[in-house]
Amino acid sequence: MFLVTVIIFLLILQLPAEERVVVYLPSTRSNLSEEEAAKLVQVTIERYGLDQPPAVQYTRWISSLLHGDWGYSPSWRQPVLEGLLQRLPATTELILFAMIPAILLSLALGSQAAYRRDRLPDYLIRSAIFIGWAFPSFILALILLNVFYAWNGWFPPERLSIWAGPIVRSQAFHSYTGLLTVDALLNGEMRIFVDALRHLVLPAFTVALIEWALLARLMRSSLLEVLGHDYITTARSKGLPESRVIRDHARRNALLPVLSVGGTAATTLITTVCVVEVVFHFNGIGRGVVNTFLASEIPVTVGFALFSCLIVLLTSLITDILYVFADPRIRIESGEREGQL
Amino acid sequence: MSSLRHLKRPSLLVGSVIILIFAAAAILAPVLAPPVGSDSPMFIPRYGTSPLPTPPQPGLPLGLLSFQFDVYYGLIWGTRAAFWLGLSVPLGRALLGTPLGFLAGYYRGPADSVLMRLTDAFMAFPMIAAMVVMISLFGFERQLWSAGMYFVTPSNQDMVVILTLIIFGWMPYARLVRGNVLAEREKIYIQAARSTGVPNLRLVIRHLLPNSTHGLIALVTFDVGATVVLVTSLTFIGLIGQHQGTIMEADWGEILYSARDWIIGAPGHALQYWYTFLPVCAAIVLFSAGWNLIGDGLRDALDPRYRSMV
Secondary structure, X not given: OHHHHHHHHHHHHOOOHHHHHXXXXXXOOOOXXXXXXXXXXXXXXXXXXXXXXXXXXXXXXXXXXXXXXXXXXXXXXXXXXXXXXXXXXXXXXXXXXXXXXXXXXXXXXXXXXXXXXXXXHHHHHHHHHHHHHHOOHHHHHHHHHHHHHHHOOOOOOOOOOOOHHHHHHOOOOOOOOOOHHHHHHHHOOHHHHHHHHHHHHHHHXXXXXXXXXXXXXXXXXXXXXXXXXXXXXXXXXXXXOHHHHHHHHHHHHHHHHHHHHXXXXXXXXXXXXXXXXXXXXXXXXXXHHHHHHHHOOHHHHHHHHHHHHXXXXXXXXXXXXXXXXXXXXXXXXXXXXXXXX | OOOHHHHHOHHHHHHHHHHHHHHHHHHOHHHHOOOOOOOOOOEXXXXXXXXXXXXXXXXXXXXXXXXXXXXXXXXXXXXXXXHHHHHHHHHHHHHHHHHHHHHHHHHOHHHHHHHHHHHHHHHOOOHHHHHHHHHHHHOEEEEEOOOOOEEEEEOOHHHHHHHHHHHOOOHHHHHHHHHHHHHHOOOHHHHHHHHOOOOHHHHHHHHHHHHOOOOHHHHHHHHHHHHHHHHHHHHHOOOOOXXXXXXXXXXXXXXXXXXXXXXXXXXXXXXXXXXXHHHHHHHHHHHHHHHHHHHHHHHHHHOHHHHOOO
């Protein structure tokens, strides 16, 4: 994380101080003459120390970040951190509804495909994988939008229908988690729950199909590789039923490569989610950031980058921990391995 | 060993055919869609000012976009843009990542660990976050207005996009080469060469480097499709590009961006304006699928470790 902030900071430093000032200047229009404006710029540069050595500026920047001061966004009309956190639940909801089925189904179907190699289930699963793998997320989203919204109107875009908005924003509706489906259930509002779910189906399906294809492909090839090992032959020759061979011997070892690649897939997931949010007008972080973009607001973009890097690093931490659970060898050999690498 | 033998692999064959068709379209663009007027041929000609798209008719095979830009012309000349972008980015990444990975694998020790930490840091950036930061920092020109405000105009974004894709995308190449070098340097032929007194530089250039590049070609091939898809999707959602309205570059993403208000037709006629987006979508899908198939086939054919897997 430290290195990440350094990289971002070095990038920011490439801009001359005269342009970086824009972050601190008031956005209200005031009638200044040209000299007055130039003077204002100079004063602001001095006040915020933008002409000081990089190390000083860096510590100043980091400490303001740690104090929660991520800058202000004129087009959101709120501080950046607050804006990001406010949009976070929608994105979280989308990711949860997409990734939980995607992960479970990819592991299950990927191993089914490997187990029944070159038979009907394998071909079906492989063609589904091919679709998720060849179609870019936004084209998939457009196709789904045309079929399920324009043709028969089953699953509309955006996050809620127009009639549902006032109910959710009213005093009677308590926001516990910010996740609309969960909140609706806690409030006992079945109509809102169904509505939120209807709006979630298409974006979640788009994200899920793409991530599912990636993971299922990995799971299939990794399980196929494991099944070729000698210890599988040994297990089979002992007379173990095939289901136990897969469950006890193969699956766990096949999971390891999937875990290590799945951790790095978090970065592509964020890009996909942002694109999908924009296409479906789903009001999460991605759409918020893209919408401010024409105004080129540096605090927002930098805040978004920091935020998403944080998420990626947390994900990789989690996969590392899961890795330890999945692979007992790491616990024993960790010291030794450090030395080798 | 005959390399044509590998064309029997269906994925390699299908992929190559698709990409060859695209390449032909790119090369023959002046014949297939003769430029109109004296402007640079990379700009799409327009035949009017009406915001309503015009359906296909004789002489206009794929109709006109909103503001009467020629879809067919944009599709054909956009192939050139796609190849240019798709080839320059992976090559740039390979040129940056290969030496870094090689140095790390060859010297090991501190150089290696520094580089690996750096790789991890860059890997933490989702491409969209990197792109957003880079463009907002460098893709705009800021001029101080007399009112004490800054006036912001987009400038040389194409360059920034390509640089971002390279700067935040070299890590897989460095990792691949580093891993290869670590494995190769311990092999007997290197020790044999060393023991016969081959000088270090020669050892590296003649023996170690060529043997450490396997897998690179497949990686480059995968990256071509992925790059074009990423850039068109970012253009489509409006992150990249000029979007001036009066002129339009022949670029698939730009066409989709201008089609985004016409994707869902009038009630009851869902696909009324299909010509504004379906041909371009098909081109993008085929282009990326073609490169992916080639990459898949190449990896199967060239890398024995993967052969058992698919």
